Amino acid sequence: MLVIEGLTKRYATGDLALDDVSLTVPKGQVMALIGPSGAGKSTLIRCVNRLVEPTAGTIRLGETVLTALGDRALRRARRRMGMIFQEYALVERLSVMENVLSGRLGYVGFWRSWFRRFPLADIEEAFRLLARVGLDHMVDKRADALSGGQRQRVGIVRALMQDPELLLVDEPTASLDPKTSRQIMRLIIELAKERGLAAIINIHDVALAQQFAERIVGLHAGRIVFDGPASDLTPEVLTTIYGEEDWSATIRKAEDDDEDEPPAVEAARIAAAD
Amino acid sequence: MPVIANGDGAKVWMRRTTAADLTAWFGWLAGVALTVLCFQFISDQTIWAFVWDAPRQAADLLDRAFPPRWSYANQLWRAMWDTINIATLGTVLAIAIGVPVAFLAAHNTTPSVVLARPVALFIIVASRSVNSLIWALILVIIFGPGMLAGILAIGLRSIGFIGKLLYEAIEEIDASQVEAVTATGAGRAQVLAWGIVPQVMPAFAGISVFRWDINIREATVLGLVGAGGIGMQLQASINTLAWPQVTMILILILGTVIVSEWLSARVRHAII
Amino acid sequence: MDAAAAARAWRPPPLIEAAWLRWAVYGGALLYAVLALGTLEVNWTRAAEGLERGGRFLGAFFPPDFVTHWLEIEEGLLESLTMTVTSTVFGVILSVPVALGASRNLAPMPIYLFCRGLIAVSRTFQEIIIAILFVAMFGFGPLAGMLTLAFSTIGFMGKLLAEDIEDIEKSQAEAVRATGASWFQLLAWGIQPQVLPRFIGLSAYRFDINFRESAVLGLVGAGGIGDTLNSSLDRYEFGTSAAILLIIIAIVMVCEYTSGFIRRAVQ
Ligand SMILES: Nc1ncnc2c1ncn2[C@@H]1O[C@H](COP(=O)(O)OP(=O)(O)OP(=O)(O)O)[C@@H](O)[C@H]1O
Numbered sequence: 001m002l003v004i005e006g007l008t009k010r011y012a013t014g015d016l017a018l019d020d021v022s023l024t025v026p027k028g029q030v031m032a033l034i035g036p037s038g039a040g041k042s043t044l045i046r047c048v049n050r051l052v053e054p055t056a057g058t059i060r061l062g063e064t065v066l067t068a069l070g071d072r073a074l075r076r077a078r079r080r081m082g083m084i085f086q087e088y089a090l091v092e093r094l095s096v097m098e099n100v101l102s103g104r105l106g107y108v109g110f111w112r113s114w115f116r117r118f119p120l121a122d123i124e125e126a127f128r129l130l131a132r133v134g135l136d137h138m139v140d141k142r143a144d145a146l147s148g149g150q151r152q153r154v155g156i157v158r159a160l161m162q163d164p165e166l167l168l169v170d171e172p173t174a175s176l177d178p179k180t181s182r183q184i185m186r187l188i189i190e191l192a193k194e195r196g197l198a199a200i201i202n203i204h205d206v207a208l209a210q211q212f213a214e215r216i217v218g219l220h221a222g223r224i225v226f227d228g229p230a231s232d233l234t235p236e237v238l239t240t241i242y243g244e245e246d247w248s249a250t251i252r253k254a255e256d257d258d259e260d261e262p263p264a265v266e267a268a269r270i271a272a273a274d
Numbered sequence: 275m276p277v278i279a280n281g282d283g284a285k286v287w288m289r290r291t292t293a294a295d296l297t298a299w300f301g302w303l304a305g306v307a308l309t310v311l312c313f314q315f316i317s318d319q320t321i322w323a324f325v326w327d328a329p330r331q332a333a334d335l336l337d338r339a340f341p342p343r344w345s346y347a348n349q350l351w352r353a354m355w356d357t358i359n360i361a362t363l364g365t366v367l368a369i370a371i372g373v374p375v376a377f378l379a380a381h382n383t384t385p386s387v388v389l390a391r392p393v394a395l396f397i398i399v400a401s402r403s404v405n406s407l408i409w410a411l412i413l414v415i416i417f418g419p420g421m422l423a424g425i426l427a428i429g430l431r432s433i434g435f436i437g438k439l440l441y442e443a444i445e446e447i448d449a450s451q452v453e454a455v456t457a458t459g460a461g462r463a464q465v466l467a468w469g470i471v472p473q474v475m476p477a478f479a480g481i482s483v484f485r486w487d488i489n490i491r492e493a494t495v496l497g498l499v500g501a502g503g504i505g506m507q508l509q510a511s512i513n514t515l516a517w518p519q520v521t522m523i524l525i526l527i528l529g530t531v532i533v534s535e536w537l538s539a540r541v542r543h544a545i546i
Numbered sequence: 547m548d549a550a551a552a553a554r555a556w557r558p559p560p561l562i563e564a565a566w567l568r569w570a571v572y573g574g575a576l577l578y579a580v581l582a583l584g585t586l587e588v589n590w591t592r593a594a595e596g597l598e599r600g601g602r603f604l605g606a607f608f609p610p611d612f613v614t615h616w617l618e619i620e621e622g623l624l625e626s627l628t629m630t631v632t633s634t635v636f637g638v639i640l641s642v643p644v645a646l647g648a649s650r651n652l653a654p655m656p657i658y659l660f661c662r663g664l665i666a667v668s669r670t671f672q673e674i675i676i677a678i679l680f681v682a683m684f685g686f687g688p689l690a691g692m693l694t695l696a697f698s699t700i701g702f703m704g705k706l707l708a709e710d711i712e713d714i715e716k717s718q719a720e721a722v723r724a725t726g727a728s729w730f731q732l733l734a735w736g737i738q739p740q741v742l743p744r745f746i747g748l749s750a751y752r753f754d755i756n757f758r759e760s761a762v763l764g765l766v767g768a769g770g771i772g773d774t775l776n777s778s779l780d781r782y783e784f785g786t787s788a789a790i791l792l793i794i795i796a797i798v799m800v801c802e803y804t805s806g807f808i809r810r811a812v813q
């Protein structure tokens with residue numbers, strides 16, 4: 001569904017962040033993108049929704065050639081790609097509800113959004129999703145009054161409000177504690193599966209990537225050096241991605257302690273956790 | 275540079291190497307020499323006999339100025355009301371023009387770096403360089419004496435103030451929040467309204483109230499050049515050497531300024 | 547939670563919680579706007595005539611006339627610049643003791659009140675009003691202007707510096723005091739290093755302000771370029787006025803650039 005061909009990005013400063021990357025993500029697949037700092041993971045994700053302009057290569061989402069779109073068409077295409085950020089990137093001075101509804105900005109006109117007159121269906125969907133992530137009791141709280149885990153859940157809901165086909169997720173857990181990290185990852189995966197979304201997830205935590213993603217792509221210095229199922233991730237592979245290190249403790253160190261809880265219990269537990 | 279010539283900084287400079295030490299001392303010397311030269315120039319233009327007479331003049335002035343003519347206050351309420359209106363309407367006008375100018379001037383919101391930004395920056399500099407009293411002088415020639423000239427003068431002077439502080443605030447916003455709104459597929463105007471406006475709102479409110487407070491003071495003297503407000507009465511009283519009336523006016527100004535300062539401090543507190 | 551009912555109920559929470567207060571504020575604002583605009587008497591015929599003059603005024607900028615009254619312009623500029631330099635130097639020097647006196651953590655109560663009072667008076671009245679009084683006392687000319695600017699410099703610097711001194715790290719000052727330092731040693735070692743960079747920056751900024759203000763003091767006879775500007779406007783010699791305005795803008799830009807540079811250098 002997402003097809004990247006020969007994607008290259010050289011920043012104005014001269015850094016070659018991506019070097020001829022080709023990649024296909026089929027519908028409904030959750031893919032983890034791993035690699036050392038500076039490998040170009042964020043750049044890749046940002047090239048897809050063109051927050052960063054690619055230098056060369058084409059990117060297609062379904063039938064749409066993203067790299068060839070004009071301003072207006074690009075905006076319409078962005079609605080189909082929800083993005084989740086490392087530092088949450090919520091608009092701090094807006095309330096939870098407003099942040100969530102900002103996911104619908106691509107669908108409503110300026111004045112409607114200015115006066116906060118969103119269609120009823122949008123508001124109902126917002127309440128449903130907020131309830132789903134256990135935040136429906138703080139809709140009017142300002143985003144800067146939330147904890148990290150709560151903010152990231154608002155960020156997830158905002159992305160889902162776009163009704164996307166693809167999730168672009170840039171290190172969703174890097175600012176969170178280990179327990180919250182796993183809850184957030186699980187939430188993203190569950191929601192993606194429920195809706196049959198494809199997802200690209202940048203992540204530093206190899207164990208988490210292995211646990212949650214069916215496919216893993218390793219990036220090193222702007223090139224793809226590994227592409228395969230999570231089970232193929234051996235110490236040798238990690239060495240090609242990250243460099244020499246003792247990897248035995250890293251792989252699958254995370255215990256699957258609370259893997260099988262049903263979703264309802266999970267949501268309640270998340271709500272209770274903060 | 276005269277700024278270095280204050281008596282306080284010496285010790286810091288003395289910890290330098292000999293060469294730097296020498297430069298510093300030379301700088302001090304130049305600063306002192308410049309000040310002396312400038313003072314010489316002013317002194318040449320001064321009739322010192324008047325100056326030596328100043329204490330007696332001051333005593334005389336005080337003697338004539340007190341007690342204030344309290345009854346005169348009844349003729350001043352309207353003028354004070356006008357003064358406040360000049361300041362308020364002028365501030366509103368400045369906000370209406372200064373806010374768009376700020377968005378044109380800020381690096382991250384300007385539609386064009388080569389065209390719109392230099393124009394906006396020029397508007398800001400021109401507006402700031404020219405004192406509101408000079409603006410009033412010019413506007414009185416164009417529109418005739420009265421409040422309109424005063425409002426426009428206050429407005430024109432404040433555009434630069436609001437524009438400058440606001441565009442600096444806009445340039446300091448968190449870019450990732452804006453990026454997130456962009457990524458949802460929002461249009462340009464929506465990114466502005468949802469990603470940028472919420473972030474600069476506190477700065478905007480603080481700047482506006484701050485400028486309103488300054489404008490109250492400025493509006494008290496616009497009348498001297500005929501641009502309305504209590505300055506007109508001040509001018510008339512001075513011209514007729516009615517010093518008890520001048521005292522009354524000054525007391526009224528003092529009261530108004532204290533109230534406006536208190537009010538703006540309260541408002542700033544409430545929004546931050 | 548009944549999502550549908552909640553959805554219909556959701557509106558962004560209003561800025562002011564209590565409805566009556568919210569409407570009172572809106573109503574008050576509207577009433578004020580009506581009243582204030584009502585007092586605005588505009589003589590439209592006069593304004594229409596004035597627009598022609600306004601056009602001539604703008605036209606005078608292309609090109610401005612630097613030559614005809616150059617001697618007067620030069621004289622006014624020199625007065626303004628010398629006033630700026632001397633008033634900044636004197637004002638800044640004098641603001642130091644005033645600021646020390648106005649710092650609650652350094653000064654005894656009577657001195658504190660006196661210095662705070664001085665600062666308040668200086669900040670309340672527009673420079674022009676002070677200038678009028680000084681002209682009445684010291685006679686016409688740039689000396690009155692210089693004193694005016696020095697006086698407002700004291701108020702400006704005194705207030706900001708006193709706030710800085712009151713905000714300093716207590717621990718550092720205490721460490722110095724603990725060595726058995728005298729009051730002056732405390733100033734030199736515990737306080738001065740903490741406030742000096744901002745002090746220099748503020749002085750540079752005040753230089754800037756003083757030049758801008760010096761351009762209007764001439765209106766009340768306190769010397770400077772304002773006098774020249776005023777008389778050129780009185781005589782409808784807009785070419786000269788335009789030239790003076792351009793010179794003022796240019797000098798302000800130079801001052802602003804320099805003071806910005808100084809501020810960045812010391813911080
Ligand atoms: N805005 C930019 N301007 C110039 N160079 C950039 C910019 N953003 C990233 N780069 C460079 O591009 C390369 C890839 O950066 P990128 O942010 O994509 O790495 P990353 O894999 O996301 O790293 P991390 O794991 O630390 O987030 C780096 O060398 C970086 O210095």
Ligand SMILES: [Mg+2]
Nearest residue numbers: 041042043171
């Ligand atoms: Mg990154």
